[in-house]
Amino acid sequence: MSIGIASDHGGYSLKSYIQSNLTTMKFIDYGTNTLDSVHYPLIADKLCQAILAGDISRGILICGTGIGISIRANRYQGIRAALAFDEFTAEMAKAHNNANILCLGGRTTSNDTALKLITTWATTRFEGGRHATRVELLDSTTIK
Numbered sequence: 735m736s737i738g739i740a741s742d743h744g745g746y747s748l749k750s751y752i753q754s755n756l757t758t759m760k761f762i763d764y765g766t767n768t769l770d771s772v773h774y775p776l777i778a779d780k781l782c783q784a785i786l787a788g789d790i791s792r793g794i795l796i797c798g799t800g801i802g803i804s805i806r807a808n809r810y811q812g813i814r815a816a817l818a819f820d821e822f823t824a825e826m827a828k829a830h831n832n833a834n835i836l837c838l839g840g841r842t843t844s845n846d847t848a849l850k851l852i853t854t855w856a857t858t859r860f861e862g863g864r865h866a867t868r869v870e871l872l873d874s875t876t877i878k
Contacts, residue, residue, distance in 0.1 A: 737856070738793030740764035740781040742774040742803065745796025745840030748848055752794070755849060759856065762790060778806040782813050785834055792834045794852060800839035807835050812873050819843070824851040828858040830865045831872070 739761045741749040746769055753761050764780040766772045774797040781793045797803035800817045807815035815835035816827035819842070827833035836855045838848055860869075 736760040736762045736790055738762050738764055738781045738784050738790040739796075740766075740777045740793065741796035741840060742766060742772050742777050742798070743769050744774075744798030745800075745803075745838065748838065748840040748843060748845065749794075749796050751845045752848055752852065755845070756852060759852075764793075774803045775806040778803045778815075781835070782807050782810045786810065786812055792836075792856075794836050794838065796838045796840050798839060798841045800837040800842065804835075804837040807837070814869070814872060818851050818855065820847075821850055821854045824854040825858050828855050829861045830868075832860040832865070832869045 737759055739749055743766060746766055764784065765777055778795055781795055784790050785793060795803045795807055795815065804815045804817045807813050813835060814831055814833045815837050816831060816833035817837040818824035818827055836852060
């Protein structure tokens with residue numbers, strides 16, 4: 735299945751680089767497609783809604799630091815968005831947390847690092863076991 739990808743203006747250049755250089759992966763682009771300022775929560779919403787609708791199973795979100803867009807994405811029940819900054823965090827995001835969204839910072843992640851993080855996350859398998867119970871808790875618990 736294809737991987738969704740979306741960014742705000744702060745992540746647009748990195749998103750473009752990823753799409754041009756990870757040609758072994760098929761991406762569905764959920765915007766933005768310019769350097770014009772946009773609100774990252776609205777960009778995150780598009781990709782999260784596509785995952786929850788079953789149009790895609792996973793995605794990549796990019797804003798300036800990856801922080802804001804990950805906060806927004808994690809407001810959705812069933813979304814597990816993880817901000818990764820090295821190969822270990824990308825691996826653990828999938829192996830232990832079954833992250834269905836990888837978040838990156840367009841202003842904090844180099845092009846080469848981004849490719850490594852995406853490849854690591856995309857090829858790592860969820861370990862299940864004791865982690866499955868924790869992921870179920872993440873997906874089912876609403877705290878007010």
